[in-house]
Amino acid sequence: MAAADVVPKQAQDSHQLVESLSELPTADLVRFTLQKPDVARVFASSLHLLAVEAASRPLPDTSGSQLARGHVDILARLIERGDPSLARKFVPTQGSLLDLAAAAPKESTSAVASILERLLDATGVKEIVNGLSSQFAGIVSTEDQPDVNAFSSVVRTLARLSTAFLLVCPRRLLKANLGPLQTWVRACAQIYDKTLPQAARKLAGDATSNLSETDLSNLSAQSWQLHWLTCRVDLLQLVSALLDSLVGSFKLVDALRESLADTDKLLNKGGYSTLLNSTVLLDLAATSDSWPSLRSELLTNVSRKKGQGNETMASIDTLATSVPKFTGAAWDALHRFVTSQTPEPARTAARSVRNFAGSVSEEVLASVDSILPHYGMERLRVILSRPSFAGQSAEMVIQRLLEGDEGEAEASTSASLPQQAEAAPRSAPRQEPVSLRPPSASSPSVAPPSLVKSRANLFGDFAFDPATIVQPKLVSSGRVDELAPELKAAILARAEAADDDEAEEEWNPFAQGHPTVGVEDELDLDYEGRERSSAPRRAAHDDEELEEDDEGAATSNEEQARMRERMLLRHYVQHGSGSFSADASTRRSDARQRLKEQTGWSDDLIESWAVMLDRNPKKDRLLAAASQSELDEQLASRDSHNASDVDDDGAQSSRRFGPDRGRGFKATDQSIKQRMF
Incomplete structure (x- = not known):
């Protein structure tokens, strides 16, 4: 039970962290990302959770997808800054790009398409298309089919992910993968026309009859009929998106050749119902707005085959023009189910949590937590929600907390308990282990009864608290007492921290070098590091003086090079990689002219330096050092x-x-x- 509660808690914390990042200015967002690389991992995890939720639900959830607006906004701002490599860290894999397409709301489709235009290349699109196509091809083969009870859910999830990706993927990159797209369409048509009807017969327990209209009278969220129908709808949308990518190619007819034959047989047989026991071509004609262009494409290619299939296309076209769209028992049942749905309690609770969190200033909360982290985010939210802290700045809040003033604790005790249960903190609170040690003075607790009745002595007026007495440990787990979790975490953090020598490596121009002392100079220093009074040394020879001058000149040149490197890195952090481009407008800009005056370099040298920085494996660490x-x-x-x-x-x-x-x-x-x- 506890493990089941941890996963939603972590998901909520990751979502709130991304929401906070989306509120930061772009410069602060870049600086924070360079200093905290784990932010990209939390971003990808939050995006994946949103994509799983959006793709696994029976019906698309438009309200839940609004959480992905922050994800899209962060990536769009990082790309507009001129450094797509930093945005690529937030979506490091091809699966992360699929998650972005699946989780993004409909109004962000154009923004996601612009993001993928910058982050995707031909190789990445080929890998994604081949991977998704192989998934559907594996479902068609009998040995790789999933369990019949989970078959509809698996196909629906894959179809929803695939459709979301195809709608935002650049068309020019899809046109280079016509072969995999043809195989993909053929597999989807076979699943729609043959595999799904077989699965419906197995689920109904009748191997002879298909799903009838009477079976749709009472749809529920747990019924297999609902999952089966939604699977058909999502798969139909996927086929429509795939055919749009194949328009203008001869591979379109080759992909639908088997479906044309099945449609011809069904039309001759008669007695079919839309979305229940029809084919993919019949349902496309009855639902898709792109059917006229698809029909003309099919007729053009079919006429080249000596008139084969012309009668079938004419029959489909007649049905598409005479029958209104989205009609039939299946569509009516789905419409009734959608209208009967009410907001879920979990969604209402999450909305109330966001409304409560909005009453407390997130900026003040983050500032106070950075200075006083031992309070914890949850406790700080409760304190800042009290009336006496309303409208106060972070400095005033910190001063009051340092003085021990936490507001009207006695008046808000009853109100803080439900707030702590409902409020969702932006970072996971620390779970304190159960201990026999006395509670701290900062946490409100009932003190045990005092064993001392009276103290008539010099210290009689002293406020004695028996809870501060150190009590003996009752149980010892071993020969050596275990470390406290806080101390253990501090030791591990210190062990994993970067060594000072690492910051002083030659590749870091911001490292502070320590003065070196020669052997002869070291002999002239006493134990406290002061110079001893000794007899003056004799003058050095001319050749030695020349060597010293050469060494001083080399040191001066090295210091100038490091200073120039620091200027360039700071300019890169402030203005982005776009300020190092080779176009004429950038070369004439005031920022480029100032940089040339400061460094003494030409445009070619500055642009070449930017190219070498992009190839440097320590680029992120250099930019982080510059911002710091x-x-x-x-x-x-x-x-x-x-x-x-x-x-x-x-x-x-x-x-x-x-x-x-x-x-x-x-x-x-x-x-x-x-x-x-």
Whole structure:
């Protein structure tokens, strides 16, 4: 039970983290991503959970897909900045791109198409198309078919994922994969015309008759008829999307040749119903808006085969023009089921959670948590939701918490319990293990009764708390006591942290080098590092002086190169890779002119440096070091400015209230003069 609750909790936390990232400015988002690489992994996990939810439901959920707006917005902003490689880290695999297409809402289709235009290439599209096509081909083969009870759900999920990808995939890349698309259409048509009717007969327990209209009277979320019908609908949409990609190619008729033959037999036999026991061509003619173009394409290719299939196409066209679309018992049953559905309790609860979370400023909450992380996000939400904290800044909240003021605890105790149960924190709260140790002073708890009745001594007025007494441990698990979880986590974090030597490697231009001391100079230092007083050394020879001059010049050149490298990296972090392009407008820009003046390089050298940076495997670490260095300099300048203001105030006060400014000194001076004269 506990493990089942952890997964939704982690999913909710990952979704809220992505929502918070979508609210950041683009520059802060890039800096945060470079400093915290795990953010990309959480992003991909959240996107995958949304895609699974969208593809596995019997009916498409438009409200749930709105959560993916933040994912699409983050990727679009990173790509517009001119660095698609950073956006590729958020969707590192081909499966992540499929998740993006499946989870994105309909109004974001154009944005997702623009993202895939920048992140996909011909090789990636070929891998995705071949992979999805092989999945459907495996379902057609009898040895790879899934269980009959899960057959409809598996096919529906694959069809929904495939349709979402085809709608946003660049057309020029799909046109290069006509062969796999033809195989894909043939497999889908065979599943629609033959495999699904066989599965319906097995599920109904009747090997002779197909699914009838009377079986659709009472559809429910648990009935296999609902999953079977929704599978037919999603598979029909997939076939329509695939045929749109094959329009203009002779492979279209080859892919539908078997379906044309099955349709001809069914028309001669008669007695079929739309979406129940018809073929894919008949249902496309009765539902798809692209049927006129598809019909003309089929007629053109069929006429080349000496009139074979012309009668079949004429019959299908007659039915498509005479019968209204989306009519029949199956469509009516699906329409009744959709209209009878009510909002789920889980969806209502999640909406109330988001409304509650919106009442607390996320910016203030994040700032306070970064300074006082021991409180935990859940407890900070409860504290900030109290009326006394309304409208206060992060500095005021931190000051009150440091003073021990957590607001009206006695007035909000009853209200905080349901809020803690319903509120969804942005980060998973720490699960404290059950311990026999006394509770901390910060957590409200009932103190045990005191064993001391009275203390008539010097410290009688001292507020004695028996809970602070260190009690002996009752149970020892071994020879050595186990470490506390916090201490263990701190030790592991310290062990995994980067060594100082790593930051001082030659590839990092922002590393602070330590001064080196030679052997002879080291002998002249005492134990405290001070220079000993010794006799002056004799002058060095001319050749040695020349060598020292050469070494000094080399050191100066190396320092200039490192300074130039720092300028270029900071410019890359601030303006992106687009400022290093070779087009004429970029070369004439003010930013390029300033960069040329600072570095002394030409346009070719600057653009070549950007190319080499993209090939550098340590690119992300260099950009992270540049952003961190810029942040440190800003903090240092702010601290120095504050210190200078304090010094100026002290100097003014000393001049205002110094000994020369008092009236008593003047009076004394005048009295002395009177006595002398």
